[in-house]
Amino acid sequence: xxxxxxxxxxxxxxxxxxxxxxxxxxxxxxxxxxxxxxxxxxxxxxxxxxxxxxxxxxxxxxxxxxxxxxxxxxxxxxxxxxxxxxxxxxxxxxxxxxxxxxxxxxxxxxxxxxxxxxxxxxxxxxxxxxxxxxxxxxxxxxxxxxxxxxxxxxxxxxx
Numbered sequence: 750x751x752x753x754x755x756x757x758x759x760x761x762x763x764x765x766x767x768x769x770x771x772x773x774x775x776x777x778x779x780x781x782x783x784x785x786x787x788x789x790x791x792x793x794x795x796x797x798x799x800x801x802x803x804x805x806x807x808x809x810x811x812x813x814x815x816x817x818x819x820x821x822x823x824x825x826x827x828x829x830x831x832x833x834x835x836x837x838x839x840x841x842x843x844x845x846x847x848x849x850x851x852x853x854x855x856x857x858x859x860x861x862x863x864x865x866x867x868x869x870x871x872x873x874x875x876x877x878x879x880x881x882x883x884x885x886x887x888x889x890x891x892x893x894x895x896x897x898x899x900x901x902x903x904x905x906x907x908x
Contacts, residue, residue, distance in 0.1 A: 762891075764795070765838075765860050765888060765891045766891060766892060768790060768792055768797070768836070768838045768860070769838050769840070769860065769862055769891045769892045769896075770892065771790050771797060771800075771838070772788045772789055772790050772838040772839060772840050772862070773788060773840055773862070773892065773895055773896065773899070774788065775788025775789060775790060775800050775801060775802040775815060775819075775840075776788030776802060776815070776840040776841075776896070776899055777899070778802045779802035779803040779804075779815065780899060780902070780903055782802075782804075782806075782807060783806065784802065784803040784804060784805060784806050784807065785803050785805070785900075785903065786802075786803070786840070786899045786900060786902075786903050787802065787803045787814065787815040787816075787839065787840050787841045788800075788801070788802045788803075788815050788839070788840045789801045789802070789815035789816045789818070789819040789820075789837060789838060789839040789840070790819060790837075790838050791819050791820065791822070791823035791832065791835050791836070791837055791838075791856075792835065792836045792837075792838065793823070793827070793832070793834060793835045793836075794834070798822075798823050798826045798827065798835075799819045799820070799821075799822035799823035799825075799826055800819055800822065801815045801816065801817070801818030801819030801820075801821075801822060802815045802818070803815050804818060812846065814844065814846065814847055815839060815840070816837065816839050816843055816847040816850065816851065817846075817847060817850055819837065819839075820832070820837065820850055820851070820854055820856070823835060824854070830854070831854060831855040832854050832855060832856045832857065833855045833856070833857045833882075833884070834857050835856050835857055835858070836856075836857065836858040836859070836860060837851065837856050837858070837859050837860070838860045838861075838891075839859070839860070839861045839862070840861070840862045840863065840896040840899070841861065841862065841863050841865050841869070841896060841900065842861050842863065842864045842865040842869030842870065842871065842889070843859070843861065843869065843870055844865070844868050844869065844870060845870055845873055845874075845880075847870075848870045848874075848880045848881065851881050851882075851885070852880065852881050852882055852885075855882045855884075855885075856881070856882065856885060857882075857884065857885060857886065858885065858886045858887075858888070859881065859885060859886070859887050859888070860887075860888045860889075860891055861887075861888075861889050861891070861896075862889075862890070862891055862892050862893050862895065862896030862897075863893045863896035863897040863900065864889065864890075864893070
């Protein structure tokens with residue numbers, strides 16, 4: 750079992766999978782609360798410093814996306830308005846609003862699971878344009894099947 754502080758001997762992909770499973774746990778919480786099942790965590794120095802899941806319905810706030818909640822919690826945890834050494838793990842491709850928050854927070858790395866063809870940033874931004882801070886790295890497709898399945902299960906139960 751990998752702890753919140755995975756060994757440096759592990760591959761980057763296995764570390765990403767470990768932390769994405771934590772984000773998927775947050776997405777499951779959203780699912781159980783009848784929210785669109787998106788979860789996010791912020792990792793700093795291989796330690797989870799913030800967690801979030803969609804709370805749009807609970808808070809009656811269309812901006813209460815998992816990423817926004819996790820990023821705000823990370824700012825509060827570190828007492829900083831920038832997170833250049835942080836990694837944001839999120840179970841679904843970020844939307845444009847969340848891209849703005851990620852950009853302004855100068856988050857160093859984003860790892861997301863499933864693509865969002867309906868509302869993800871790729872739908873609105875030319876693929877040659879990088880919508881995040883210039884130094885930000887992006888990794889996609891980590892545990893994509895699990896992230897996509899949670900969304901499918903949620904929406905099939907709604908129909």
